[in-house]
Amino acid sequence: MQKCSLFFISLIIILGISYIDAFTRNDFPDDFYFGAATSAYQWEGAADEDGRTPSVWDAFTHFGDKSNGDIACDGYHKYKEDVKLMAEMGLEAFRFSISWTRLIPNGRGPANPKGINFYKNLIKELRSHGIEPHVTLYHYDLPLTLEVEYGGWIDRKIIEDFTAFADVCFREFGDDVKFWTTINEANIFAIGAYTERVVPPGHCSPINCSTGNSPTEPYIAGHNMLLAHASASKLYRLKYKSKQRGSIGLSIYAFGLSPYTNSKDDEIATERAKDFLYGWMLEPLVFGDYPEVMKGILGLWLPVFTEQESEQVKGSSDFVGIIHYTTVYIRNSSPATSLLPGDSSFFTDMGAEIIDIGNSSISKEISIPWGFESVLEYMKQSYNNPPIYVLENGLGTLHNSTLQDSERVEYIQAYIGAMLNAIKNGSDTRGYFLWSMIDLFELLDGYETSYGLYYVNFSDPGLERSPKLSAYWYTGFLNGTIDVVTQEITQLQRNFSASFSL
Numbered sequence: 001m002q003k004c005s006l007f008f009i010s011l012i013i014i015l016g017i018s019y020i021d022a023f024t025r026n027d028f029p030d031d032f033y034f035g036a037a038t039s040a041y042q043w044e045g046a047a048d049e050d051g052r053t054p055s056v057w058d059a060f061t062h063f064g065d066k067s068n069g070d071i072a073c074d075g076y077h078k079y080k081e082d083v084k085l086m087a088e089m090g091l092e093a094f095r096f097s098i099s100w101t102r103l104i105p106n107g108r109g110p111a112n113p114k115g116i117n118f119y120k121n122l123i124k125e126l127r128s129h130g131i132e133p134h135v136t137l138y139h140y141d142l143p144l145t146l147e148v149e150y151g152g153w154i155d156r157k158i159i160e161d162f163t164a165f166a167d168v169c170f171r172e173f174g175d176d177v178k179f180w181t182t183i184n185e186a187n188i189f190a191i192g193a194y195t196e197r198v199v200p201p202g203h204c205s206p207i208n209c210s211t212g213n214s215p216t217e218p219y220i221a222g223h224n225m226l227l228a229h230a231s232a233s234k235l236y237r238l239k240y241k242s243k244q245r246g247s248i249g250l251s252i253y254a255f256g257l258s259p260y261t262n263s264k265d266d267e268i269a270t271e272r273a274k275d276f277l278y279g280w281m282l283e284p285l286v287f288g289d290y291p292e293v294m295k296g297i298l299g300l301w302l303p304v305f306t307e308q309e310s311e312q313v314k315g316s317s318d319f320v321g322i323i324h325y326t327t328v329y330i331r332n333s334s335p336a337t338s339l340l341p342g343d344s345s346f347f348t349d350m351g352a353e354i355i356d357i358g359n360s361s362i363s364k365e366i367s368i369p370w371g372f373e374s375v376l377e378y379m380k381q382s383y384n385n386p387p388i389y390v391l392e393n394g395l396g397t398l399h400n401s402t403l404q405d406s407e408r409v410e411y412i413q414a415y416i417g418a419m420l421n422a423i424k425n426g427s428d429t430r431g432y433f434l435w436s437m438i439d440l441f442e443l444l445d446g447y448e449t450s451y452g453l454y455y456v457n458f459s460d461p462g463l464e465r466s467p468k469l470s471a472y473w474y475t476g477f478l479n480g481t482i483d484v485v486t487q488e489i490t491q492l493q494r495n496f497s498a499s500f501s502l
Contacts, residue, residue, distance in 0.1 A: 023417060025479075027420060032431060035434070039184070041141050042436075042440040044099065045071040047070040055140075071463075086129065088475070090479050098136070103115040134391075137169060140199055154203075158224055170235070170244070179247060220303060223305075226281065254278060256375055263332075272352060285316060286314070286386070319388060327372070387430050393432065394434050405469050408468070409469055434474070436451045
């Protein structure tokens with residue numbers, strides 16, 4: 001999911017390119033993966049083909065006058081074409097998700113042979129081109145049948161159903177998949193789905209929604225996500241890991257967080273925000289329980305782990321997936337103003353206000369690389385330096401703006417440079433995935449804003465793909481022909497214009 005609007009580009013240029021030293025692909029470890037990412041609903045399309053049934057994402061996007069992912073990029077039919085583009089670009093890994101309802105149409109019970117075949121064929125195609133598959137099990141697409149039956153993530157029944165879904169994935173694809181992420185950005189998903197109503201299933205308090213309870217549901221859903229992740233992880237380790245030799249982790253959305261002023265109150269509020277936004281998921285995974293500050297503030301609203309659950313959750317992630325786009329300022333506030341529209345219970349609990357970096361009339365969120373580096377450093381210092389995969393990072397621009405996306409190139413250079421700085425300082429970061437491989441259906445912006453390295457003409461029946469300048473740059477970086485910083489952007493643009501018709 002992408003929480004970014006258009007960024008304040010001049011600030012990125014000032015604080016981005018000048019911030020990093022020159023580097024090449026060879027400055028990273030040999031076993032480091034550079035890749036790109038998509039998710040099933042945003043890329044596949046074929047919403048009602050070959051046995052797939054609706055998910056909550058289908059229901060969410062079809063409510064009211066919204067765009068949807070019924071066709072999206074048609075990756076379901078065009079996956080071979082897209083894998084060929086990945087191979088030509090030199091991608092070392094590809095992150096994608098598995099549609100639960102394509103694999104198990106009723107949410108539980110028999111698996112769909114056509115769904116199994118699609119993902120087996122996709123994985124085989126990736127492998128045949130030397131591209132490592134990195135699979136996310138859950139990317140917002142809960143089977144609608146389970147949401148209707150018992151409320152999905154706010155009921156503990158989800159733990160058994162999610163584990164059974166994971167079992168099918170491990171069994172059918174695990175011989176060729178070595179990296180599994182159970183749940184996509186669990187923290188922001190719980191907030192967005194159960195208090196801010198910006199992601200499916202879109203719950204919030206009855207004042208604004210027909211379904212939900214904002215003071216409690218995000219914490220219940222988050223708790224069940226942790227237990228479901230731990231259950232799937234336990235299954236994998238007991239039943240599959242010795243043979244398949246893969247690893248399994250959970251991902252979180254990680255804002256860069258910085259005090260708005262140098263006041264003690266803002267500094268304390270920033271630490272509290274880190275506990276709520278990072279520690280909520282990571283402290284149970286590393287230490288077996290929620291942060292003390294959350295327990296003190298939330299009291300009975302925060303679910304409690306039994307001793308057995310605590311032991312199962314603790315150590316259940318072989319790695320942490322980090323999704324990062326933007327850095328924000330934190331100001332002490334009571335009550336707080338929500339970053340996202342709608343009911344603000346979570347942010348009120350957190351007691352911190354999100355302040356834009358830059359001119360809010362230009363952008364709601366500004367991304368600068370020092371915030372990214374600070375996130376990686378904080379993970380190292382606070383959570384025993386876990387292995388980290390940066391599963392999403394990228395820049396959104398207006399979809400039909402230009403193929404000469406030099407601002408995206410500048411952004412990518414700056415962020416990869418910041419990541420390299422963190423690695424040199426001891427961060428155990430092992431992979432980086434650009435969001436996104438190609439232009440997709442975006443959850444918050446539909447088809448208005450795009451993050452892709454490849455442009456997709458959504459008006460064309462064939463959904464033609466065209467490389468952007470950023471694809472040209474990423475290719476050069478990966479094959480070693482581009483030395484970052486010493487390569488002039490203007491020269492890159494001239495070379496790109498000579499190679500591709502705009």
